[in-house]
Structures are given as structure tokens and as C-alpha cells.
Amino acid sequence: MSPTPNKKTGVPKAATTPTAKGKAKTPEAQSETSKQYILVGEQVKGASARALSLPTPTTSTSKPIDTPKVKAVTAKPKTFDPFAIHTIEDSEDEASTYKTIISQFGIDSDNNDEDKDSDTKKKKSSKKSNNVQTTSADLNPDFTFEFSGGDLESSAANANSYWDFKAAKAAVRGASNLADKNGGVVKSDFSIEDIIERKRKEMKAFKKNGVKNLSAPSQKEKQLDETNESEEEMEDMGDVQMDKNGNFIFAKSESGSDNDENETGGVENDTDEENDESFDNEDNDIESVLANWSLDVVDENSEDEFSGEEDQVTVAPKKNQAEQNSDDDSDSDDETTKIQDIVNEKRKAEFFAPIPEPEKADEFEDTETFTNFRLSRPVLKAIADMGYNKPTPIQTRSIPLALQAHDLCVSAQTGSGKTLAFLIPMIERLLYRPKATPTIRILILVPTRELGVQCHSVATKLSKYTDITWSLCVGGLSTKTQELELRTRPDGVIATPGRLIDHIRNSQGFSLDGIEILVIDEADRILEDGFADELDEIIKSTPRARQSMLFSATMTDKIEDLTKLSLTRPIRLFVNKSTSLTSRLTQEFVRVRAHKEESKPAMLLALCSRTYQEEVVIFFRSKAAAHYMKVMFGLCGLKAAELHGNLTQLQRLESLESFRDRESSFLLCTDLASRGLDIPGIKTVINYDMPKSYSTYVHRCGRTARANQSGVAVSFVSESDRAVLKMAMKMSTDEVQHRVIPSKVVTRFESKVDEMKEAAKEVLIEEQREKEIRAVEMQIKKVENIQEFAEEIKNRPRKTWFQSAQDKEASKQLGKDKHRSDMGISSAEVIRAPIKRGKFDGLSRHKKRLKIAREDDKKEIAQMNIAAKLAKKSSKPTRLHTVSEPVKTETKSTAMQKRKGAFSEEKSGVRGKKKSNGGAANASGGQSSSLGGVKTGGIKKKKISNHKFKSLGKHKRKR
Numbered sequence: 013m014s015p016t017p018n019k020k021t022g023v024p025k026a027a028t029t030p031t032a033k034g035k036a037k038t039p040e041a042q043s044e045t046s047k048q049y050i051l052v053g054e055q056v057k058g059a060s061a062r063a064l065s066l067p068t069p070t071t072s073t074s075k076p077i078d079t080p081k082v083k084a085v086t087a088k089p090k091t092f093d094p095f096a097i098h099t100i101e102d103s104e105d106e107a108s109t110y111k112t113i114i115s116q117f118g119i120d121s122d123n124n125d126e127d128k129d130s131d132t133k134k135k136k137s138s139k140k141s142n143n144v145q146t147t148s149a150d151l152n153p154d155f156t157f158e159f160s161g162g163d164l165e166s167s168a169a170n171a172n173s174y175w176d177f178k179a180a181k182a183a184v185r186g187a188s189n190l191a192d193k194n195g196g197v198v199k200s201d202f203s204i205e206d207i208i209e210r211k212r213k214e215m216k217a218f219k220k221n222g223v224k225n226l227s228a229p230s231q232k233e234k235q236l237d238e239t240n241e242s243e244e245e246m247e248d249m250g251d252v253q254m255d256k257n258g259n260f261i262f263a264k265s266e267s268g269s270d271n272d273e274n275e276t277g278g279v280e281n282d283t284d285e286e287n288d289e290s291f292d293n294e295d296n297d298i299e300s301v302l303a304n305w306s307l308d309v310v311d312e313n314s315e316d317e318f319s320g321e322e323d324q325v326t327v328a329p330k331k332n333q334a335e336q337n338s339d340d341d342s343d344s345d346d347e348t349t350k351i352q353d354i355v356n357e358k359r360k361a362e363f364f365a366p367i368p369e370p371e372k373a374d375e376f377e378d379t380e381t382f383t384n385f386r387l388s389r390p391v392l393k394a395i396a397d398m399g400y401n402k403p404t405p406i407q408t409r410s411i412p413l414a415l416q417a418h419d420l421c422v423s424a425q426t427g428s429g430k431t432l433a434f435l436i437p438m439i440e441r442l443l444y445r446p447k448a449t450p451t452i453r454i455l456i457l458v459p460t461r462e463l464g465v466q467c468h469s470v471a472t473k474l475s476k477y478t479d480i481t482w483s484l485c486v487g488g489l490s491t492k493t494q495e496l497e498l499r500t501r502p503d504g505v506i507a508t509p510g511r512l513i514d515h516i517r518n519s520q521g522f523s524l525d526g527i528e529i530l531v532i533d534e535a536d537r538i539l540e541d542g543f544a545d546e547l548d549e550i551i552k553s554t555p556r557a558r559q560s561m562l563f564s565a566t567m568t569d570k571i572e573d574l575t576k577l578s579l580t581r582p583i584r585l586f587v588n589k590s591t592s593l594t595s596r597l598t599q600e601f602v603r604v605r606a607h608k609e610e611s612k613p614a615m616l617l618a619l620c621s622r623t624y625q626e627e628v629v630i631f632f633r634s635k636a637a638a639h640y641m642k643v644m645f646g647l648c649g650l651k652a653a654e655l656h657g658n659l660t661q662l663q664r665l666e667s668l669e670s671f672r673d674r675e676s677s678f679l680l681c682t683d684l685a686s687r688g689l690d691i692p693g694i695k696t697v698i699n700y701d702m703p704k705s706y707s708t709y710v711h712r713c714g715r716t717a718r719a720n721q722s723g724v725a726v727s728f729v730s731e732s733d734r735a736v737l738k739m740a741m742k743m744s745t746d747e748v749q750h751r752v753i754p755s756k757v758v759t760r761f762e763s764k765v766d767e768m769k770e771a772a773k774e775v776l777i778e779e780q781r782e783k784e785i786r787a788v789e790m791q792i793k794k795v796e797n798i799q800e801f802a803e804e805i806k807n808r809p810r811k812t813w814f815q816s817a818q819d820k821e822a823s824k825q826l827g828k829d830k831h832r833s834d835m836g837i838s839s840a841e842v843i844r845a846p847i848k849r850g851k852f853d854g855l856s857r858h859k860k861r862l863k864i865a866r867e868d869d870k871k872e873i874a875q876m877n878i879a880a881k882l883a884k885k886s887s888k889p890t891r892l893h894t895v896s897e898p899v900k901t902e903t904k905s906t907a908m909q910k911r912k913g914a915f916s917e918e919k920s921g922v923r924g925k926k927k928s929n930g931g932a933a934n935a936s937g938g939q940s941s942s943l944g945g946v947k948t949g950g951i952k953k954k955k956i957s958n959h960k961f962k963s964l965g966k967h968k969r970k971r
């Protein structure tokens with residue numbers, strides 16, 4: 013059986029062509045296709061050109077891969093929905109079939125977890141082995157990958173343990189001390205919960221008896237009370253300020269925003285500048301959209317019209333397509349856009365490789381199981397253990413291409429399974445690595461620590477039956493532990509950019525020279541300004557001949573951004589429109605009128621106490637607001653966890669754990685949690701503050717309605733949020749809903765909030781004191797340590813930092829600026845002036861050249877557009893008097909020409925003649941000629957003024 017080569021690529025079709033639906037292959041056939049698969053790898057052009065040791069799964073002995081025997085499940089149940097939740101009732105028959113297979117072939121049943129662990133341990137101890145078969149010796153040689161994805165009970169269990177915090181928690185800085193304190197369990201030693209609970213009880217007692225049941229203040233508190241006697245009327249508590257009436261003021265400045273959560277000191281922000289601009293332009297249109305909402309019928313201010321207790325939910329009318337198009341048309345210059353599109357498409361066609369033929373056809377849409385990818389047995393078994401039976405569309409498309417070592421640029425909806433789409437092929441390829449010298453071959457970059465923890469957890473699970481090792485290098489975890497781990501040269505490293513650079517610079521012997529596959533998850537985020545310097549440094553440290561894969565739900569295909577990554581003819585796989593949300597998501601909007609902004613806490617409490625009571629993620633624009641609401645929720649008796657950059661790493665992990673384990677019903681967070689986090693079962697996302705960019709909105713909403721589940725996204729929309737609202741309505745394929753919380757209810761909750769204000773203030777003050785005490789204790793401990801280990805500290809090699817303090821501040825500032833613009837914080841609210849950065853600051857020569865080239869390209873496109881416009885203009889019949897009319901607009905380049913003196917003047921005169929004679933500016937050089945021709949009247953005026961300036965000194969000119 014010889015593979016049929018693909019006409020274009022020479023790649024044998026058999027390698028990527030799935031078997032017919034439901035058909036299982038005999039072991040012989042499987043082994044045959046495995047042989048073909050090896051051939052495929054050898055023939056892949058890009059792969060061989062890069063001379064990787066991982067391009068395709070092949071052993072050093074060139075033995076055919078020992079692929080699993082696929083046993084046909086004869087009575088194949090109805091077509092499988094990959095995401096369907098299998099209940100015992102609907103799958104009883106299937107379950108019995110599987111159980112027979114399980115007992116027959118020794119696949120782990122639910123009580124076999126320990127065995128699995130011991131299997132893994134065994135494998136770890138025999139890691140030095142040089143052959144993939146050695147690992148599979150630990151496995152049942154008769155393992156069968158069944159179509160339904162294995163033991164259903166264990167899949168359900170696995171679904172809940174997608175996240176595993178144990179490793180991360182154990183690696184948290186100083187975790188061992190905490191474990192000692194807490195009897196072996198790693199737990200943070202300070203929690204605000206106790207303070208809130210105490211205050212809540214006091215409030216209750218006060219309400220009941222009219223007496224404030226104050227607990228006796230501790231000695232430390234007494235001391236602090238004395239020192240704080242001279243407190244100012246306005247208390248500054250870091251993020252939250254309080255006026256003398258006890259009202260909290262959330263600083264709109266950067267102090268409250270979650271600016272330092274990513275590993276660079278940048279912010280969790282979103283670059284969608286183009287969209288932002290168009291939002292601004294469209295601002296007026298939204299009036300009509302809002303007016304169309306049944307606000308005339310239901311007004312939260314009018315009690316008579318709506319005096320019931322239930323929220324009213326109505327459908328917000330959507331403009332029809334024609335109206336939408338006409339709106340869009342009026343916003344943009346048709347001709348210019350068309351030309352831009354053509355130019356862009358041309359550049360993209362040159363930059364991206366065409367999708368190889370087999371993937372073009374929809375044949376993979378029907379891929380029944382993971383076996384069709386010819387994956388090795390250990391990988392298939394791990395997939396089955398995790399409960400996955402059918403690849404999602406993005407997995408179907410990207411796995412075969414990734415296995416063939418192509419560079420990929422992938423965009424697919426949130427929750428569509430992108431993590432497995434890159435992990436499966438990487439693990440498969442790692443199985444065939446040369447093992448003589450351990451090398452770090454894979455690098456996965458993620459923007460946030462939590463995403464790193466999650467990805468590490470999935471990678472570890474998928475590698476369960478292999479000897480592949482992973483290391484997690486993210487901020488907040490012990491650098492020492494990571495350093496030791498990196499010395500063992502794990503096969504793959506999952507890292508946040510900042511921590512990775514710290515290791516590149518300071519961990520002895522650590523380098524990225526051996527990297528063969530680079531994956532950037534949430535790539536559009538990492539390509540943003542906040543990470544620019546880090547990314548440059550990382551890319552420089554990895555070999556050019558590597559495979560690179562970029563993934564995101566809002567992936568950019570802007571070539572300007574992608575060139576930074578030195579990709580090799582990447583394939584663009586955009587499975588869904590990158591800005592569209594799943595149709596299983598219901599979008600609701602709650603209008604917040606300008607004078608009702610201060611009612612938002614009450615509205616949120618009303619919503620969470622009455623309507624959305626469980627598995628709710630709430631996004632705030634600042635850490636301070638999230639924390640304050642956490643106190644309010646606590647005082648109301650609602651169990652809420654918080655997740656933002658003001659918490660320690662351990663607290664962050666604990667929050668996630670408590671939310672994941674349903675100990676807390678609400679997760680109050682900043683955009684730190686907006687990307688990538690996969691917590692099964694989230695039912696609702698609430699945008700307490702609407703983000704300013706639509707792509708952030710997409711990522712936030714994407715925390716629910718994942719993996720074929722449905723969900724609701726509720727957003728509070730203020731006057732200033734109209735742009736995103738309009739975009740959301742435009743992009744939504746379904747109707748969006750308008751929710752009105754009755755004013756009676758809001759008023760009731762407002763008085764509750766008023767009642768709690770004093771208690772909340774006390775909680776925050778108490779917390780602040782606790783923190784101060786701890787800070788002093790830490791300081792004392794630090795001094796003691798310095799004294800005790802002075803000699804050792806002196807002898808340590810000096811750490812070098814990627815950025816000087818000034819640089820760090822500058823890039824932080826950049827990020828903050830971006831965050832402010834994303835969150836719509838006006839410059840008037842900004843306290844510090846932004847630090848200016850030179851255009852080419854921190855860029856290598858190569859990068860500088862690229863940037864210049866890109867700018868040149870931009871200029872060229874702009875000039876072409878102008879030329880086209882003028883050509884269009886000149887083709888129109890001209891009114892006689894227009895010839896002598898002065899021209900209002902002028903481009904920079906013509907102004908420059910004019911400054912060049914007599915020669916250029918003469919030239920422009922000639923051009924002017926050309927124009928008036930010929931009329932139409934021809935394409936070749938027509939651009940400047942047409943410009944010169946039209947603007948004769950204007951030139952003279954401008955020229956005089958230029959001369960006037962020239963005769964002045966530089967400083968005078970400025971004035």
C-alpha cells in the first residue's frame with residue numbers, strides 16, 4: 013500500500029486522510045499507515061529544510077511506530093457530539109460495551125488512578141531509556157482506543173480535574189514555610205474572609221440588639237490605633253480612597269487598574285486600535301440603537317410602568333443587514349478600503365502558505381476519532397483518559413498540519429479546544445526525539461501565570477503515558493525550584509515572558525538554543541506593546557529553524573505584527589470569524605444611565621442575589637473595585653473569591669481553586685482572568701465595567717459557553733460603552749437581550765449598600781493594618797536573613813535584569829497607558845505624565861530595519877490611496893472655477909517638495925501643467941504629479957509661510 017502523493021506538495025495523502033467514518037483499521041493496516049507517516053515527515057519540505065530533530069515521528073531505528081490496535085465497536089452509537097455530556101441513562105449500552113473492553117484490555121477504570129500514578133513513576137525512573145517502546149512497555153500492549161473516548165466515569169472525573177494546582181502551589185515562593193505552618197497543607201496565612209465574617213456578625217447583632225458587638229482589639233491593633241490617631245480625613249488605602257463621609261472612591265488612575273499582573277509589568281490590555289478608532293467615529297449612531305431598545309416601553313425610572321419585582325428582559329432589535337451595510341459604507345471611503353483590501357490580500361497571499369490540499373476539503377469535518385491522526389498509543393490513551401473522543405474542528409484541522417512541522421497561525425472561538433490542538437501534535441513529535449542528550453525542545457509562551465498553570469496541567473496529563481517532562485516557569489513561583497528543574501533539561505517549558513527572560517539571564521546553563529517548537533498561546537496579546545521587548549529577546553534566543561505556532565480566539569493576521577516572529581511561510585487557519593462569539597452564548601445588556609453610575613454596586617448585588625446566583629465570573633476594570641465588591645458580597649453573605657494582581661500567587665491559586673470547587677459562587681476579577689482560563693461549568697459572565705475593546709469583550713464572554721455548553725454574558729453599559737455595545741450587536745449572529753432591573757429593587761439594594769458602607773470601611777481598614785503588620789514582620793525576617801546568610805549572599809553571582817528600573821517603568825507606563833485607553837479613562841484622570849519612548853528604543857538593528865520597511869510600506873499604501881482618490885476625482889467633470897481655487901488638504905510629501913526651492917518649484921509647475929492638460933493622473937508617478945497639479949493655488953501660500961519659518965531660529969520657529 014503506497015501513499016498517493018499530493019500533487020502540489022508531494023506529501024502522500026494517506027498521512028492526513030482520515031479513514032472512512034466509523035471504520036476501524038486492522039493492526040497491520042495501522043502499522044502500514046504509520047510507515048507512511050514516517051515517509052510523510054521525511055518528505056515535508058519545510059520540515060526537512062529546517063533540519064529539526066523533531067520534524068516527524070520517527071525513531072532512530074526507523075522502525076514503524078507501534079500504533080494502537082483499533083478495535084471496531086460494532087454497534088456504533090449515533091453520531092458523536094464531542095462535547096455532549098453523557099448521562100448514565102443515555103449511554104448505558106455504550107457504557108457496558110466500554111466496560112467489557114476496559115476489563116478485556118486493562119484500560120484504567122476509576123479505581124485505577126493509583127496504578128496510573130505508579131506507572132508514571134516507573135516511567136520517570138526509566139526516563140533515560142532511548143526508545144519510545146520502552147515506555148509503552150509499561151502500558152498494556154493490547155490497548156485499544158475506543159471511539160467513545162474511554163471510561164465514561166473517569167472522563168467525568170477528569171473533566172473536573174482539568175486544573176491541577178498541586179504542582180503550582182507547591183512551587184509558590186516560600187510555600188514550604190507555609191506548609192509547615194499549616195500542618196503540611198500549602199495555604200496562605202492571611203485571609204480577609206475572617207474579618208468580613210466577623211463584621212457581618214457584628215452587623216447582624218447590631219441590627220438585632222442595636223448594640224455593636226465589638227471584639228476586643230488585639231495589642232497590635234491598639235498600638236496601631238495610637239499611631240493612627242492623627243489620621244487625615246481622607247484616607248488613602250493604596251487602591252481605594254475614602255472621603256470623609258465614608259464613601260469609597262475608586263481611583264480611575266492606574267493605581268487601581270490591574271497593571272502589574274502580567275509578567276512584564278505591562279497591563280492586561282488589548283490592542284484593537286483600529287476598532288477603537290472606528291468606535292469613536294460610530295458613537296453617534298448608537299443613539300438610534302439605544303433608542304430602539306424598548307426603553308420607551310420600560311423605563312427603570314418610572315415605577316408606574318414597571319412596578320413588578322421581576323427583571324424585564326426584552327430583545328434588543330437588530331438592524332437588518334442592509335441598514336448595517338449602509339451604516340458601514342457611510343463610515344468609510346469605499347474606494348480607499350477596496351484598494352487597501354487588495355493590497356493587504358496580496359501581501360497576505362505572499363506571506364502565508366496556501367493550506368495543503370487535504371485540509372482544504374472538508375473531509376476532516378467528519379473525523380470520528382483521534383485515531384485518524386495516526387497518533388501513538390501513549391498519546392491516544394491519555395486522550396481517552398481525559399474523556400475526549402472526537403476532535404473539535406480546530407483540532408481536526410491543525411493537528412495534521414502541526415504534525416508536519418508547518419508554522420501555523422490559528423484562530424478559533426474561545427473554548428473550542430485550541431490547547432489540545434497544539435499539545436497533541438507536540439507530544440506526539442516529542443516521542444520521536446533523540447534521547448541521548450536531554451534538551452529543552454519545546455517552548456510554550458502564555459501571557460498570564462494562571463494560564464501557564466492550566467496549560468502545564470493539561471500537558472502533564474497528556475504526557476502521562478510517556479517519558480516527556482514539562483517545566484512551569486511563571487512568575488510568583490519559586491525561581492530556585494524552577495532553576496533546579498530547568499537544570500534537568502525538561503522536554504518542554506511553559507512560561508510567561510518575564511520569568512523566562514529572568515531564567516535566560518540568570519539561570520546557569522539555561523538556554524533556548526535547542527528549541528524546535530515555539531507555541532504562543534493568546535498570541536495577539538503577547539504581540540501587543542506591553543510584551544514587545546520581551547518577545548524580541550525571546551525570539552532572538554531561539555533558533556530560527558524552529559516550528560512556530562500561534563493561537564488565539566482573536567488572532568491577528570496583520571503581517572506587520574507577525575513579521576516580528578520570523579515565521580516560515582505560516583499557514584493561516586481561521587476556523588471561525590475571529591471576532592464572533594458562539595451562538596450558544598446569550599448576550600444581555602443592562603443600561604446604566606449617566607446619573608445612575610453610583611447605583612452599579614446595588615444593581616450588581618441585585619443581579620447576583622436574585623438572578624445569577626452560581627458559577628458567575630464578574631469582571632471589573634480595577635483591582636480596587638474587585639476587592640471592594642468582594643467585601644460587599646461577603647457582608648451580604650454571598651460567597652465570592654477574587655482574582656487580580658493585588659493578591660499573592662498563592663491567594664490567586666486559592667481563589668481559582670475555591671471557585672472551581674464551587675466553594676465560592678462568584679469570581680470577582682480583572683482582565684487577568686479574561687483570557688484562556690478554562691473553568692468548566694461557568695454559567696454567567698458579568699461585565700460590571702464594560703471593556704473598551706471588542707476583543708477583550710470576546711475573551712471575557714468566552715469564559716462561559718465553552719466546549720459546547722451554553723452561557724450568558726451580562727454587561728452593564730454606560731454612556732461611554734456604546735461603541736463596544738454597537739460592535740457586540742453587529743457581530744452577534746443572534747438577538748441580544750436588554751435587561752431592566754426594576755427601580756424598586758435597585759432602591760432596596762441601594763439602601764443595603766448604604767448600610768454596609770461603614771462595615772466595609774472598617775473591614776478595609778482592618779485589612780490594611782493586618783497587611784502593615786505583616787509587612788513589618790517580613791522586613792524584620794528579611795533583615796535577619798541578610799545578617800544570617802551575609803556571606804552566602806555576597807558570594808552569589810550578581811543577577812542581571814532584562815530591563816533597567818527606568819526601562820521597566822517605561823514599559824509599565826506604556827502598558828498602563830494602553831489599559832487606560834482600553835478602559836476609557838481620560839487623560840484628565842491620569843496623575844503621572846506618560847514616559848516617552850523613542851520610536852526605535854530597545855530595538856535591534858534588524859528590528860529597526862524591519863520597522864522602517866514596514867513604515868515605508870504603510871507610506872506607500874497611503875500614497876497609492878491618495879493617487880487612487882485623485883485619479884477618481886480627476887476623472888469627474890471639473891467645474892471651471894475649481895482651477896483657481898486654493899486646495900485645503902495637502903500631504904506631507906508635497907509640502908516637503910515645496911520646501912526644496914526653485915528646482916522643485918519648476919517641477920511642480922510642470923506637473924501642474926500635466927495635470928491640467930491631461931486631467932487624469934496616470935498610475936505611474938501619477939500620484940505626485942496629480943498632487944502638484946491640483947494644488948497650484950495652495951502651494952504659493954504655503955511656500956511663503958515656509959520661507960518665513962526658515963529665516964527664524966529653531967526655538968523661535970517652535971514658538
Ligand SMILES: Nc1ncnc2c1ncn2[C@@H]1O[C@H](COP(=O)(O)OP(=O)(O)OP(=O)(O)O)[C@@H](O)[C@H]1O
Binds near residue numbers: 399
Ligand atoms: N476534543 C475534545 N472533546 C471534548 N472536549 C474538548 C476537546 N478538546 C478540548 N475540549 C474541552 O474544551 C474546553 C476548552 O478547551 P480550551 O481551553 O483548549 O479552549 P480554547 O480554545 O483554548 O479557549 P480560549 O480561547 O478561551 O483559550 C476544555 O474544557 C477542554 O476540556
